[in-house]
Amino acid sequence: MKTLLKNGNIFTGNGFEKRDVFVIDGRLSLSHFDRYDERIDCDSFFIIPGLVDVHVHLREPGFFYKESIKTGTMAAARGGYTAVCAMPNLNPVPSTASALRQQLDIIERDAVIKVYPYGTITKEQNGRGALSDMEAMKDQVIAFSDDGKGVQTGELMEEAMIKAKALNKIIVAHCEDETLLDGGYIHDGSYAKKHGHKGICSESEWGQVKRDIELCKKTGARYHVCHISTKETVALIRQAKAEGVKITCETTPHYLIFCDEDLQEDGRFKMNPPIRSAEDREALIEGLLDGTIDVIATDHAPHRQEEKSRGLTGSAFGIVGLETAFPVLYTALVKTGKLSLEKLIHLMAVAPRQIFGMEGGFLQEGQVADLTVLDLEDSYRVNPEEFLSKGRSTPFEGMEVTGKTVATFVNGEKVYENKHI
Template sequence: MSTLLKNGNVFTPNGFKKTNILISNSKVSLISTLDDTSFDNSIDCNGLYIVPGFADVHVHFREPGFFYKESIATGSLSAARGGYTQVCTMPNVNPAPADLKSLDVQLEIIKNDSVVHITPYATITSRGDGRSTLSKMADMADYVVGYSDDGKGVQTGELMEDAMIMAKSLDKIIVAHCEDESLLDGGYIHKGTYAENHNHKGISSESEWVQVARDVELAKKTGCKYHVCHISTKETVDIIRRAKAENVDVTCETAPHYLILCDEDLKEEGRFKMNPPLRSKEDRAALIRGIQDGTIDMIATDHAPHSQDEKSRGLQKSPFGIVGLETAFSLLYTHLVKKDIISLEKLIELMCINPRKRFPLTGSLYIENDTPADITVLDLSKKYKIDSKNFLSKGKATPFDGEYVIGDILYTFVDGNMVYDYKNLPNYQK
C-alpha cells in the first residue's frame, strides 16, 4: 500500500520545502514531478506542513497494573492523535520493570497493542522507590531506553553514583525525577504563592534543584549520560546552563504546562495538580529563556492519566498528574510560536530533533529520501476548542480544558501506516 502526500510543506535538512512525498514500504521518497508516479491513495496537503513524527521521552501509560487509568492501547492512540510516533514509558507500573521477567510483561503488551513506537524505561532501583538496591540494570539494557525511578528522586548520592557507574558501563542514560524528600517534610512554601494563600503545603523549589545540583556533580565525576525530567525552577535552569558550559553530559526537558501557566493560574481542581507543581512567573520566564538559548533540550508531556473519580477530589486530595499528548503541539504552537517566543522550526527541534539526538529512538531528524515513514501532517491554520471529553486517552484531566488553540494534527503515519486520521475522531470539533 502506497500513499502520496501532494504539495505539502515538508521539513527537510534545508528547511521547509514545498514538494510531494510518496510513502511506500515504510519509507519516504520526495518527488518533484508526478508524471510517472504510481500510488494507491492520495492526500492533498496544499497549505499543510509535514514533519517528522514527534517524540516524547516521558509518558505514563499505566499498564501493566493500572489499566483503569490508561492502557498501552489507549495511550498509544492518544500519542498518535497528538502527532507522536515514538514515546518512552515510565516504569511506575505493576510489576515495575526491575528485572527482565517483569519487563517482559510490558514488552509483550507493547508488541500486541501499541500503534506507535514505544521504548520503556527500567527502574533504577529494585522497587522504583529511590531508596532500595539497584535493579537488574545489565539484564534489561538491550530492551530499554534508559533507567528512571520517575515519581521518586534517588535519595542518596551514594546510590545515585552507583547507578551512574552501572549505566555508564552499559552506555545507557540515567533519567531523573529530582525531588529531595527531606525538603518536603516541613511543607516548604514560598511567600506569596497560591499554595500559601490557600493553606496548601507546597512542594519547594529546593527539593528539585538541590538534587539536580548533586546529580550534575556525580555525572561530571562518573561520565554518565544524565537527563533531568520536567524541570520547573529558575535555579534548575541555571545549574544545567552552567553544567553544559563545563561540558557535563547533561540534558533536560520541561513540559508545556510549565511554559504556559504559573502558580497564579491554579484553581481548586484536580486538573491543576501535577508534580512538580506550577511555579512562579519568574520560574516560567527562566524556562522560556532556557528553551530559547538551548539550555532546555526538549519538551516532554509527562502524560500522566488518572481516572475521573481520582481527579475529582480537588487540589488537595487528587493524585498528581495531568494528560498532555493530544494537546501539546496545539498549545505550544499557540502560546509560543504564534506569540513569536520561538519559531516553528525551534518547536520542531524541541519536539522531534533533540529527543532523537539524545535518546536511541526510531524515526528521523528530517524528512529525506529513504527515511522512515514516521511522519505527522499539521494544519497550522486550524482553530479548535480543547474538549477533554473527546480525548482518546482514558485520562481527561487537563488545565487547558475549554481553551481555544490554533494548529492541529491531521494525520499521523507510523511505519508508513496511517494510525491517526482527524476525520475519524468521534465528536471532533472541526
C-alpha cells in the same frame, strides 16, 4: 502500499519547502512516481517528523483502569506522536527482565505507535535500596529511571551512574529530595500563601540536580533531568553544559504556559513538580531559546476522574497531555512570536531522537516514514470529552488553540487520520 502526500510544506531542518513526498514500504521518497495507492492533498498542511515524547505514563501493566497501552498510544497518535518512552511506575515495576517482559508483550500486542520502555534504577522503583537488574534489561529499555521518586542518596545515584555508563545507557532522573517535602503539593509562592497551602519547594528539585551534576563530572555518565520547573535548575544545567557535563533535560507545556497565579482549586492543576512562579516560567522559556532545555515532553499521567476530583489537596498527582501538547505550544509560543515553529519541531521531534538514539527526525530520501501532517490553521477549543486517552484531567480544558493533526504515519502505516479531513 504507496501514498502520495501532495504539495505539502515539508520540514527540512532549517525551514520548509513546498514539494511532494511519497511513503513507500515504510520509507520516504522525494522522487516522482506516476502511480500511487492513496493521495492526500497537503497544499495547506505542514509535514514534519513524527513527534516524540520521552516522558509518558501508559499505566500498563498494573493500572489499566487509568490508561492502557492501546488507549495511550491512540491518544499519542492523535496528538501527532509516532514514538513515546514509557515510564516504569507500573505493577510489576520493570526492574528485572521477567517483569519487563510483561510490559513488552502488551506493547507488541496493542501499541499503535512505537513505545520504548524505561527500566527502573532501583529494584523497588522507590529511589532507595538495591539497583535493578540493569544488565539483564539493557537491550530492551531506552534508559533507566525511577520517575516519580528521586534517588535519595548520592552514593546510590553514583552507583547507578557507574553501572549505566558501563552499559552505555542514560540515567533519567526525577529530582526530588524527600527530606525537603512538607506534605505540600503546590509551589510555596503567592497562591500557596493566599490559600493556606503548603508547597513543594524549589530546592527539592534543584538541590538534587546540583548533587547529580557533580556526580556526572565524577563518573562521566550521561544524565537527563525530567520535567524541570525552576529557575535555579535552568541556571545549574546551563552552567553544567558550559563545563562540558553530559547533561540534557526536558520541561513540559504546563510549566511553560502557566504560573502559580493561574492555579485553581481543581485537581486538573495538580502535578509534580507543581506549577511555579512567573519568574520560573520565564526562565524556562529563556532556557528553550538558548539551548539549555533540550526537549519538551508531556509527563502524560492519566488517572480516573474520581482520583482527580478531590481538589488540590486530595487529588492524585498528574495530568494528561499527549493530545494537547503541540496545539497548546504552537498557540502560546509560536503564534505569539516567543518561539519559531522550526525550534518547536526541533524540541518535540528532532532532539528527543538525537539524545535517546532513535531512528528518524529528518524528512530525507530513504528515511523511516514516521511523520505527522499538521493543519496549522484549524482553531478549536480543547474538550477533554473528545480525548482518546482514558484520562480527562487537563489544565488546558477550554483553551482556544490552533493546530490539529491531519494524519500520523508510523513505519509508513497511517495510524491516525482526522475524520473531518
